[in-house]
Amino acid sequence: MEPSTIAAAPTTTTRRRKRKIVVIMGPTGAGKSRLSIDLATRFFENSEIINSDKMQVYRGLDITTNKITMQEQLGVPHHLLGAFDPTKSVITTSEFRKVASEIISDIKSRRGLPLVVGGSNSCIYSLVTKRYDPKSDVFNGPDPHPVSSELRYECCFIWVDVCLPVLNQYLSKRVDEMLDSGMFEELAEFYRSGEHMTVNRSGLGQAIGVPEFETYFRRMESSDSEEDVMGQGEAYDEAVRRIKDNTCQLAKKQVSKILRLRDAGWELKRIDATEAFRGVISGESGGARVAEIWEKQVVEPSMKIVKHFLEE
Structure with a gap:
């Protein structure tokens, strides 16, 4: 390369910024969606949310996969939420990277702020790394890639x-609330309609709740005796127990992946929401105290971090 060419290269100040x-x-259940809505509706009104939960990208089972409802979205644009057909091939991390990056470009072209929100760290990693290799696995195995x-x-x-001990308590409570909100009925229709036979078992078919309730619904189909009816009750209780256990295990794995990114030098701003969740579990003051803690310990520091980031 000629010296004059080197001299003509753009300086740090003029080079296009990322x-x-x-x-x-x-982890699952930690309040990511709630925080994103708080930030988007109250402080950064040009925000648009890109879902990075690898189960919520598929259509269907909205309660089981705990998708944020239209009412809870408060008018904030959401992308990749129930966007893909669950009967087709699984959405890979490479495909997520491609589609999500196109959405980010579109949001930025309208001078909006993309908020990538979700617990699937493999999707986040694939999206933000500069040179992503889909064959590499930086999270799993005895000798993961760098x-x-x-x-x-x-x-x-x-x-x-x-x-985690507090989150586990909350997750158990949340499973009960999801069941009260129609999760069981949603899964019953999923099996009754035969939809469970058409979805990709490596995609939406892996959503927590689907494999756990499979034994129960098989018993229902074949039950014709009092003994079978009693067995159904046991199968139901076992399914709920497994859903709670597997949800807690998922949260633990998600935290371990986040710690791996942090230990590798990613600058993660940790926001501790533990006290707010303790309040939720204990049912403090009908929620007023919990809202106050959430505001002071989660929303305000997050808002300041994002504001400083955007002003830099």
Whole structure:
């Protein structure tokens, strides 16, 4: 390369800066969606949310996969939420990277702020790393591949964390609430209609709740005696127990992946939401005290972090 060519290269100040995005990560049930809506509706009104939960990208089983409802979205645009046909091939991390990056470009072209929100750290990793290799696995196995620290976006990582013993208590309570809200009926229709035979078993068919209730619904189909009816009750209780256990195991795995990214040098801003969840579990003051704790310990520090990031 000629010396004159080197001299003509753009300086640091004139070189095009990376696009800024905000990533809200954390284990299942930690309040990521709630925080994203708080930030988007109250502080950063040009925000649009990109779902990065690999089960919520598929259509169907909205209660079982715990998708944020239209009412809860409060008018904030959401992308990749129930966007893909669950009967087709599984959405790979490479496909997620391609589609999500196109959405980010579109949001930025309208001077919006992309908020990537979800618990699937493999999707987040595939999206933000500069040179993503789908054959590499940086999270699993006895000798995982090295984590890349070279990112293609300027990222503000908000890590919503909850002490695992407290989160586990909450997750058990949340499963009960989901069942009260129609999760069982949703799964019953899923099996009754035969939809469970058409969805990709490596995609939506893996959503927590689907495999756990399979034994129960098989018993229902073949029950013709009092003994079978009693067995149904036992199968139901066992399914609920397994859903709670598997949800807690998922949260633990998600935290371990986040810690791996942090230990590899990713600048994650940890927000501790434990006290708010303790309040939820104990039912403090009908929720008023919980809302106050959530505001002071989660929303306000997150808002300040994002504001500083955008002003830099």
